[in-house]
Amino acid sequence: MDLWSILTWVVVIILLSVTYWYMTIPNNLPPGTAGLPIVGYLPFFNLQPNITMDKLAKKFGNIYYVYMGSQLSLVLNDFESIKQAFLTQGDTFAGRCHLTEFENTNGEISGVVMTDGEFWKQHRRFIIRNLRDNGVGKLTIEPLILNEIQYFLNELKKLDGKGSFDLKTYLATSMTNNINILVNGRRYNYDHPIVADTLKSLKDFEEVVQVLPYETFFPWLKPLLLKLNSKRLARLANFRAMADKRMASVIEETASNFVAGQTDNYVQAFLTEKNNRSKNNPNETIFTDNGLIAIALDLVNAGTDTSASTLVWTAMYMAKYPEIQRKVQDEIDSVIGQREPSYNDRSNTPYVEAIINEIHRIVSLVPVAVPHRVIKDTTFYGYNIPKNTMVIPNLKAVHYDPKLWGDPENFRPERFIGSNGECLKPEYLLPFSIGKRACAGEPLARVELYLYFVSLMQNFTFLPPEGKELSFESPPGFLIQPKTKLISIKTR
Numbered sequence: 054m055d056l057w058s059i060l061t062w063v064v065v066i067i068l069l070s071v072t073y074w075y076m077t078i079p080n081n082l083p084p085g086t087a088g089l090p091i092v093g094y095l096p097f098f099n100l101q102p103n104i105t106m107d108k109l110a111k112k113f114g115n116i117y118y119v120y121m122g123s124q125l126s127l128v129l130n131d132f133e134s135i136k137q138a139f140l141t142q143g144d145t146f147a148g149r150c151h152l153t154e155f156e157n158t159n160g161e162i163s164g165v166v167m168t169d170g171e172f173w174k175q176h177r178r179f180i181i182r183n184l185r186d187n188g189v190g191k192l193t194i195e196p197l198i199l200n201e202i203q204y205f206l207n208e209l210k211k212l213d214g215k216g217s218f219d220l221k222t223y224l225a226t227s228m229t230n231n232i233n234i235l236v237n238g239r240r241y242n243y244d245h246p247i248v249a250d251t252l253k254s255l256k257d258f259e260e261v262v263q264v265l266p267y268e269t270f271f272p273w274l275k276p277l278l279l280k281l282n283s284k285r286l287a288r289l290a291n292f293r294a295m296a297d298k299r300m301a302s303v304i305e306e307t308a309s310n311f312v313a314g315q316t317d318n319y320v321q322a323f324l325t326e327k328n329n330r331s332k333n334n335p336n337e338t339i340f341t342d343n344g345l346i347a348i349a350l351d352l353v354n355a356g357t358d359t360s361a362s363t364l365v366w367t368a369m370y371m372a373k374y375p376e377i378q379r380k381v382q383d384e385i386d387s388v389i390g391q392r393e394p395s396y397n398d399r400s401n402t403p404y405v406e407a408i409i410n411e412i413h414r415i416v417s418l419v420p421v422a423v424p425h426r427v428i429k430d431t432t433f434y435g436y437n438i439p440k441n442t443m444v445i446p447n448l449k450a451v452h453y454d455p456k457l458w459g460d461p462e463n464f465r466p467e468r469f470i471g472s473n474g475e476c477l478k479p480e481y482l483l484p485f486s487i488g489k490r491a492c493a494g495e496p497l498a499r500v501e502l503y504l505y506f507v508s509l510m511q512n513f514t515f516l517p518p519e520g521k522e523l524s525f526e527s528p529p530g531f532l533i534q535p536k537t538k539l540i541s542i543k544t545r
């Protein structure tokens with residue numbers, strides 16, 4: 054074949070694939086873009102996808118489609134469309150996509166965060182019931198968290214006058230203990246290998262996880278990249294292997310002291326449920342040993358960095374706005390004084406609540422939540438949305454919508470204070486998302502944020518790191534985490 058024939062064939066193949074690409078776009082989608090054949094719009098996405106999503110919303114409106122590789126995706130960029138999808142059409146929009154970043158070492162997706170269908174439904178219900186039974190959302194969890202806070206405060210007190218330090222490590226250590234208390238009924242000393250190992254693996258994950266990695270949309274890439282020694286994928290695989298091993302040993306320890314019928318912590322309750330089900334059905338597939346490892350890990354992974362980073366941001370904003378810090382300390386001094394705080398105090402401390410709300414809004418810690426999936430063909434605002442469309446809610450766009458907030462760029466807790474001095478709870482503040490897939494740990498996170506923030510403000514004043522400017526930059530990732538976590542404290 055001569056050169057001209059080869060070139061002609063190449064042009065024909067390109068034209069055919071472009072035609073095929075555009076012909077396979079379903080009819081009656083909302084406005085949007087298919088991007089380029091095969092790769093879709095993926096190459097044009099910023100590593101912080103919400104930035105690109107905002108730009109596309111300016112062109113296509115608040116509901117639009119975009120292709121990630123050949124994966125059709127629906128982006129929801131305002132409160133009304135997210136509410137319609139996740140509340141009004143909640144069941145249809147409650148699926149999850151297969152994200153390779155969350156595969157276990159066998160290439161499977163398990164646990165509760167990334168699964169859907171009957172397995173997810175039963176486990177989500179079980180987790181929420183178990184957290185409630187163990188006192189989350191009620192006051193019975195409070196003494197356990199307050200006890201953990203004492204250990205945490207004692208560590209921080211040693212740092213006064215010693216220059217700036219990484220607050221996140223201390224907070225993550227303490228938060229992971231709160232989850233340990235719920236999952237396996239015990240806290241660990243801060244130098245215990247389980248704690249060090251958990252923090253190391255979470256740090257590894259934070260450094261390498263991507264929201265829209267190419268391997269998710271081109272699964273054949275993953276084995277290829279692993280063969281080519283991709284450091285990122287190797288670290289991800291290592292994170293998962295270490296985490297599975299650690300959790301298996303924690304569960305084994307808890308199970309070795311387990312007496313049939315116990316339900317004092319999550320592992321015990323799970324084993325009791327599993328035994329009861331196995332008696333009735335020897336082929337039980339929902340409550341399994343591997344399921345327990347994956348779900349317990351999900352709780353540790355979802356419940357550690359989220360609450361810890363929210364509190365690091367809070368400390369940084371307090372250091373940046375000393376007059377706001379002074380005002381909240383005054384409120385705490387006059388309402389609670391030096392006694393231990395209680396979650397019941399919150400109705401008398403509206404400014405504490407307003408600051409926590411404003412941190413949720415301005416930080417938007419999980420900017421695009423976790424992608425959802427449409428589980429059956431549906432219509433949405435008159436458009437046809439096919440089964441298996443990925444759905445990405447841009448929660449950060451809601452938190453920065455000037456129509457809802459007026460001056461979203463400003464840190465202004467007062468926006469949450471009502472005319473009678475009470476703390477407002479607008480329905481469009483969505484840090485935990487909404488609907489069937491909303492954060493299962495929200496009640497725990499709310500108690501933690503309140504008790505830790507009040508305890509910190511009773512004991513310390515936050516200051517910028519010595520000799521340095523506070524930086525509010527954050528590296529790309531699932532969570533918006535501060536790039537530089539250094540901060541100074543002064544004991545009050």
Ligand code: HEM
Binds near residue numbers: 357419493
């Ligand atoms: C400030 C703290 C937290 C924030 C901002 C947060 C936020 C979120 C968000 C946005 C989602 C995704 C919702 C969606 O897909 O629509 C989520 C899911 C989840 N979170 Fe949290 N979270 C926090 C703390 C926690 C804690 C402490 C736990 C653990 C006990 C937890 C457990 C979970 C679980 C299990 C899911 C998956 C729910 C499902 O897919 O059904 N989170 N969280």
